[in-house]
Amino acid sequence: MLAVGVDVGGTKIAGGVVDARGEVLRRARRDTPSTDSKAVQDAIAELVAELRTAVSADLAPDEDVCAVGIGAAGFVDAARATVLFAPNLAWRDEPLRAEVAARVGLPVVVENDANAAAWGETRFGAAAGRENAVCVTVGTGIGGGVVVDGHLLRGRFGMAAEFGHMRVVPEGVQCGCGQFGCWEQYASGRALVRRARGLVTAGTPASGRLRELCGGEPADLTGPMVTAAAAAGDPASVGLFAELGDWLGAGLASLAAVLDPGCFVIGGGVAEVGELLLGPARESFRRRLPAGSHRPLAEILPAALGNDAGIVGAADLARADCAWPT
Ligand SMILES: [Zn+2]
Numbered sequence: 001m002l003a004v005g006v007d008v009g010g011t012k013i014a015g016g017v018v019d020a021r022g023e024v025l026r027r028a029r030r031d032t033p034s035t036d037s038k039a040v041q042d043a044i045a046e047l048v049a050e051l052r053t054a055v056s057a058d059l060a061p062d063e064d065v066c067a068v069g070i071g072a073a074g075f076v077d078a079a080r081a082t083v084l085f086a087p088n089l090a091w092r093d094e095p096l097r098a099e100v101a102a103r104v105g106l107p108v109v110v111e112n113d114a115n116a117a118a119w120g121e122t123r124f125g126a127a128a129g130r131e132n133a134v135c136v137t138v139g140t141g142i143g144g145g146v147v148v149d150g151h152l153l154r155g156r157f158g159m160a161a162e163f164g165h166m167r168v169v170p171e172g173v174q175c176g177c178g179q180f181g182c183w184e185q186y187a188s189g190r191a192l193v194r195r196a197r198g199l200v201t202a203g204t205p206a207s208g209r210l211r212e213l214c215g216g217e218p219a220d221l222t223g224p225m226v227t228a229a230a231a232a233g234d235p236a237s238v239g240l241f242a243e244l245g246d247w248l249g250a251g252l253a254s255l256a257a258v259l260d261p262g263c264f265v266i267g268g269g270v271a272e273v274g275e276l277l278l279g280p281a282r283e284s285f286r287r288r289l290p291a292g293s294h295r296p297l298a299e300i301l302p303a304a305l306g307n308d309a310g311i312v313g314a315a316d317l318a319r320a321d322c323a324w325p326t
Helices: 035-057 095-103 114-123 187-204 205-213 222-229 236-261 269-273 275-288 306-319
Strands: 001-008 012-018 023-029 065-072 083-084 090-094 109-113 133-138 142-147 263-267 297-304
Touching: 001 035, 001 114, 012 090, 012 236, 012 306, 023 035, 023 306, 035 065, 035 269, 065 095, 065 114, 065 306, 090 109, 095 109, 109 114, 109 306, 114 133, 114 142, 114 263, 114 306, 133 236, 133 269, 142 275, 187 205, 187 222, 187 236, 187 269, 205 222, 205 236, 222 236, 222 269, 236 263, 263 275, 263 306, 275 297
Parallel strands: 001 065, 065 109, 133 263, 263 297
Antiparallel strands: 001 012, 012 023, 083 090, 133 142
């Protein structure tokens, strides 16, 4: 049973044909038309058609793509049909499932992109074979998804697992969500860059390498620059990731208190630095886990599927809607 998974982001739409073992057989992508919601739906339909054509030559006559799963960066309603709000797209109460299904003639499932990625990692990636996992994507912000007892946790309104917006600092840094002190203001790529720019602005002697990288202009300093400096052993940059990991582990300890997941899967661009982030996160998690000496410690694992997680997860969620042969 093949399904197409589509990952719709603010700048690009990536899709793939995925088999029942989670293997991506074909891939394609488009730029996201940002101005017009109908144009995005047309682009998704074109991508699906292109993928079906590309894969058809390799298939037996009775084999075909049977469903389409779409992971979208936004709030998706509990019926997995409508995108209620997408901050980086033109969608507002967009009936995406119906619009795309009418264009492609296949069953369509719509899921939040972070939930789709979490499902992919739990079914086929770092947490494969497990029934309980919390997947945390550390990028510009923090997103993620939760699998509890084998089921994706969606919540009453489809908005569960927005844990980047847990408040970790009372009246802390203001967040784009309108609140103050959210976790993603302390443990995300945005936090990393804010702290790195602060070091350069303060002119501390240890920030010399970072100052070189941005030509002395703090506003020109980027996350990948800090990552490269840390990977090359720059002590100030390594320290920034240790600080980020400390915040990350603190939030994971709170999540463990609620969800008891057994393992955390950490993905996203910021996590590509690897142990420089995950090592301090494990240490922080161990120290901050409530009653930590009296319970098993959850593992903290790097994500395994990279950018494919959303495609693989969305396709697998859609596969459940395929009409099985009788
Ligand atoms: Zn927030």
